[in-house]
Amino acid sequence: MTAVLTANDVTVRAGAATLLDSVSLSVAAGETVALVGPNGAGKSTLLKVLSGELRPDRGEVQIKDRAVECYHPRDLAAQRAVLAQSISLTFPFTVEEIVQMGAGDRKGAAVGREVETALRAVDLSAYRHRIMTTLSGGEQQRAHFARILVQLAFGQAEHGPGLLLLDEPTASLDLRHQLDLLNLARAWAAKGTAVIAVLHDLNLATLFADRIVMLDRGRIVASGPAAETITDAWLERVFKVATAVGRVPASGVPFVLPHSIGGGERL
DSSP: OOEEEEEEEEEEEETTEEEEEEEEEEEETTOEEEEEOSTTSSHHHHHHHHHTSSOOSEEEEEETTEEGGGSOHHHHHHHEEEEOSOOOOOSOOBHHHHHHGGGTTOOSHHHHHHHHHHHHHTTOGGGTTSBGGGSOHHHHHHHHHHHHHHHHHHHHHHHOSOEEEEESTTTTSOHHHHHHHHHHHHHHHHTTOEEEEEOSOHHHHHHHOSEEEEEETTEEEEEEOHHHHSSHHHHHHHHOEEEEEEEOTTTOOEEEEEEEETTTEEO
């Protein structure tokens, strides 16, 4: 399959600390990848490098065989969309105005259609005239995801399938909307978009991802299907948590049930 994104030997330092250490990663069109690992493993830093927000100290990131830094910001926005971990708002924008921002400076009926489609997809049609700051954290996150869906729609129409980057997208959502968001991301993958998501919930990661990429102390230590990466041995080594990884009988999808910390302290 064609690689949408390639990262080669990426290293990021902050003073004496190494946040990413010689990380290489390739993600194919239509592939869903979950980045997992303990706090401080480098997941969000890696996502910032992949998006072009952060320039690495060493190494290179390419989207569609072109270095990220060589894209004009408008062109980059058409090739990749990013849902950040948290987004602060200063002005009293309505939900609809936020979602319209995904279209950039485009005008016309097509913008209205994509905005309406995105609002329905995230279950916020009835909130379109609400001021964003009056919404709960989860509702705001869904509105920003709708903005991303509009951005993806126009980017794909003009340049073909691109890249979707999600940083802890489910953190503020209830269970139903967690599943809805990840199902929408997978639906875009089915249309050819490469999707990378930072996820702390390992059970959601196994449901969502074709491939799990596990980071620890700035390095990729495991990469592969959930059955190979979400194992007792890897979780104890990386998370320092003893687990009982089971299997859902109907589908064989792994699930994680922690039962002790470190050397055996009961939860």
